[in-house]
Amino acid sequence: MKVKRYIGHTTQEAMQKVKEEMGKDALILSTRKIRQKGITGWFKRPLIEVVAAVDEPNKGNFNSQRMMPASVLNYASPTKEDDATKVLEKLEAQISNMGELLNKLANGFKVIENNVGPGIKREYVPYYEMLVNNEVSEDIAKGIIEKAALLHERSSVDFERCLRQVLLEYIGPSRPLEVSPGRRKVVIFVGPTGVGKTTSLAKLAAIFSIQKQMKVGLITADTYRIAAVDQLKIYAEIMEIPLSILYSPREMVAALEEHRDKDVIFVDTAGKSIRDRAQEKEILELISLSKADEVYLVLSCNTSYSGCLNIIKSYSFLPDYKLLFTKMDEASNYGIILNCRYITGKPLSYVATGQSVPDDIEVADPNKLLSCIMKRVEV
Numbered sequence: 590m591k592v593k594r595y596i597g598h599t600t601q602e603a604m605q606k607v608k609e610e611m612g613k614d615a616l617i618l619s620t621r622k623i624r625q626k627g628i629t630g631w632f633k634r635p636l637i638e639v640v641a642a643v644d645e646p647n648k649g650n651f652n653s654q655r656m657m658p659a660s661v662l663n664y665a666s667p668t669k670e671d672d673a674t675k676v677l678e679k680l681e682a683q684i685s686n687m688g689e690l691l692n693k694l695a696n697g698f699k700v701i702e703n704n705v706g707p708g709i710k711r712e713y714v715p716y717y718e719m720l721v722n723n724e725v726s727e728d729i730a731k732g733i734i735e736k737a738a739l740l741h742e743r744s745s746v747d748f749e750r751c752l753r754q755v756l757l758e759y760i761g762p763s764r765p766l767e768v769s770p771g772r773r774k775v776v777i778f779v780g781p782t783g784v785g786k787t788t789s790l791a792k793l794a795a796i797f798s799i800q801k802q803m804k805v806g807l808i809t810a811d812t813y814r815i816a817a818v819d820q821l822k823i824y825a826e827i828m829e830i831p832l833s834i835l836y837s838p839r840e841m842v843a844a845l846e847e848h849r850d851k852d853v854i855f856v857d858t859a860g861k862s863i864r865d866r867a868q869e870k871e872i873l874e875l876i877s878l879s880k881a882d883e884v885y886l887v888l889s890c891n892t893s894y895s896g897c898l899n900i901i902k903s904y905s906f907l908p909d910y911k912l913l914f915t916k917m918d919e920a921s922n923y924g925i926i927l928n929c930r931y932i933t934g935k936p937l938s939y940v941a942t943g944q945s946v947p948d949d950i951e952v953a954d955p956n957k958l959l960s961c962i963m964k965r966v967e968v
Contacts, residue, residue: 604715716752722922733756778884778885779887784889785889786858789887795947803853804851809832811859818834838874838875888929911936914937917941
């Protein structure tokens, strides 16, 4: 068996080298990113290393001997002084070692198969690995690959197109805020501290007030932090939008009365700790008293997968909500959006791409999100 390492700038390039030299029967042992040598390597894009193996055909005695270790060749033609029994024992030891090596290789293949799950062929492994490298959950990535593979094998469409189709299904259609003049809507923003709830709220308020020329009102229940109130006050003054401050959920009814002529009212809330049950009650009270039409759960693209799972679990008390993702401009991978969308089953609404108000927010475009994920699936 021949085992060799291949290097390429992309997975596709490395795999092509494997195919050209080893053929279609090559077994992929591993793929990984490696940094280029030298100081400049720290600033360059990582290379892709693929380790592959292939069974070598038996080409006769001459070629077989040429590929054998030198020690074995020496034993194959013992001199008169060699003891025949010792030679045989050493040959048996060599064969035993080769058997152990083959067993290790076989076990390695099993590990690879277990890592990508049953039903995933080796030809799809690079796609699976690139999804995982883009921080798509392993379980979700397996499901995507399996579904795309099934679609591919049942049709004449190439696999990558099938993968794109499945990813679009997982992302789903976006559901941005729709407001009609004269039919007031109340929108509440919830989420952990520091994800950008207040800034996202201000961006949408500016869009509906300045760009869409609608009557907008602001309410904040985030009086735990003075800075949060001051921040929204500044935005409200700049945009000339009235702001009401709540010190208790019971003040919601009076605040809504102050904004009775508005087309849309945006409500800011305090960042919630994942273990704060008292805040859960307060949020539910705000939603109930305001008769909120929509609730946006605001999440950051920089949050880890486990962190997002904890946040989603902590907001499971909400009857319904939409997802709004911030800090797209700071994220290096976007699999977290796919993970949260799949786990919650809730629709995407908007994505925030920077700090500028109101420019750096847009409707979550499924095709743009697909490009963010697929451009890193280099196969």
